[in-house]
Amino acid sequence: MNFQPDLIVVLDLGKSRLKIIYQIPTQAKVKALFIEPGIAELSPEEVGHLQPSRTAAPEDDAWLMLPSTQPLAVGFLAETRFAPRCDTKEAKYKIVSGAVRYLTAIGAIAQREKEALIEYKGFASKGTDNAAKYLRIHATLLLPHVEMPNASSLRSELAGVAPKPIQFNFRGQDYTHLTVPDYFKLNILAEGAGQLALRGTQLSEAEFARKNILVLVMGQYNVTAMLYQRGQCVKIESPALGFHNLVNYVLDKTALDASIIRRAQLTEAIYYGRDDRSLLQALLIGKVEKEEHIQQLTKEMVSAVDDGFKSYWNSTANWLKTMLGPNLVTLDEVLVGGGASVAFKEEIEKLFGNAKVIWGGGIKREIAQTFGLKLSDPMVNRLVDAYGVFKRVSQMYKSSVDKVTA
CATH class of the missing domain: 3.30.420.40 (ATPase, nucleotide binding domain)
Structure with missing residues (x-):
């Protein structure tokens, strides 16, 4: 396989918390993060007063700026500090909410993993001049079945017919996300795909x-x-x-x-x-x-x-x-x-x-151990779909990763 990602990410875009599983293939650890569904529009003045918290996780302190929308608070920040105008049902963002939540996840991963991603242009920390290569991302998005009619709109938002770099600002830092095929693989699947993938490996x-x-x-x-x-x-x-x-x-x-x-x-x-x-x-x-x-x-x-x-x-x-x-x-x-x-x-x-x-x-214990959860935690069952897809995707690149990490 010619395409070798620098980041594998699976997002379960259910209407409750966004479940994200990701891995930098040169690192062994598979990680998860979660983002609440709320989205709130911000004024330029409000954005000007926001400062990244030193103690909060990026996904819990998330705001996003795109050229095509007003500044947005996303997730926990939207649901707490901007609760009166927070849209948790996403009615206003029916088409773009998937793109907003995806880019929020990518921004959060970039800031969580800033040391690992420092060599990538568009994802390096401010003041880093020696970044020479762009990040290659394999992303899979899981949608509820009722949202699958919006899959083509979501794909257009992220990859388009004539792909252009996505410029976005997350928590005050600018990022460039290339969407051309050499740098971005995007799959959009219906929920349940991960469970089927897991069972398919067992039978x-x-x-x-x-x-x-x-x-x-x-x-x-x-x-x-x-x-x-x-x-x-x-x-x-x-x-x-x-x-x-x-x-x-x-x-x-x-x-x-x-x-x-x-x-x-x-x-x-x-x-x-x-x-x-x-x-x-x-x-x-x-x-x-x-x-x-x-x-x-x-x-x-x-x-x-x-x-x-x-x-x-x-x-x-x-x-x-x-x-x-x-x-x-x-x-x-x-x-x-x-x-x-x-x-x-x-x-x-x-x-x-x-x-x-x-x-x-059938792998509850593996999921619990991978993400440090109790076996009885309902999140184990909430992660199974995304984890099943992640295992299938990561297996596609496993032989190449083994060569790099050996």
Whole structure:
């Protein structure tokens, strides 16, 4: 293979946190970082007052400037310091948000790995004059199935018909990202591709073709089910049955004011609230004055969370039964991914009792060890799709990397 990347990066562009897995091939370590979905427009005056934090990770202190848009705060910075105007649903940035989040990730990696990338023109630190070569990037973007119609627009934003260098400024530093084929390989895949890639390495083609396999991805906004028979996908559905419905249910059933609590904090408290009720009460600290109101709201939230989990699973299970029909009892395997799925582990295994249910691509321990996570952390299951794609891409270049690092 002639193209040898200096950076391999996989981005899972789900509508919750952006999951990024990357590696500089001459280094052994594979790394991950995460960026919240929020985007907020900034005025030139606001940008002028921003200074890179010395203690925060670049991805948590991210602002981006492109020639084609207003300056933007991205992720945690947008959702905290600029919360009133923060767009977490990306409605305003339907086409460009993928490009914004991709370039934010590249900027964050560049500043995390500034010593390793100092020799690359356009990515070297300010004042470095001896950088002579440009960075070669192999990027793979994973999109929700409902976003795949936007894939061509996203490709045009990043690579275009007549590729031009992308000039962008991340946290006050200018970068040049070449997009010509000799320096940039871009793949855009639908979610679930990584789980399939992992299973494909564990089964022969003949074994895969013999099995009835369901790929189930339970995300924040959508739940996607892909049915494979005789080695090919025969049915896909991706309704808006994501975990956000459970969050909305709790809000509807309580007097909780969502405008005073970050959506991410609320989602996390509800996710873990069945096992740790103190997380629900903690949401109210400093937001509600009277102790009796705190106790009443906590009681309402606990009840709403319990009812919400039951209601949410009933809706999801009914959809799966309708989608699969008789195939429900003939499934051989169910490949489960997405952070929301872990909260319904018992229910999923009961529903698919006739099939082998595979969590974390069958390599949960490898994922946990690679990224320093606990085996029980839901992030393990959230990373499986991106990690499966990363393993497939990195394997393409492995022989060349082995020669360099030997």
